[in-house]
Amino acid sequence: MSSPTFETISTILENDFQVARADIQPDRPLVELGLDSLALMEFVFAVEDAFHLRIPEDKLDPREAGITLRRMCEVIEQAPPQAMAT
Incomplete structure (x- = not known):
């Protein structure tokens, strides 16, 4: 998967949370990225800040089993314009 959204998320993980690029x-x-529950929430906040939006918990709870980076990209790319923070 190579999209601007995935690349931005990957950069956040690599630079801010020291996740190896291979992972x-x-x-x-x-x-499975080696982040504890607090770091997972901080990661979601960092992604929201990077994309200037808020992701409702019912769309994406990072502690939920099976939520993948692909799913996170889908949620961001499908966010309605009103989800954009002002």
Whole structure:
């Protein structure tokens, strides 16, 4: 998967959370990236800030089993314009 959204998320993981680039795969569950629950929430906040939007918890709870980077990209790319923070 190579999209601007995935690349931005990958850069956040690599630079801010010290996740090895080799571990950043689209279908890898977020819980397998070696981040504890607090770091997972901080990661979601960092992604929201990078894309200037807020992701409702019902769309994406990073602690939920099976949420992947691909799913995170889909949620961001499908966010309605009103989800954009002002």
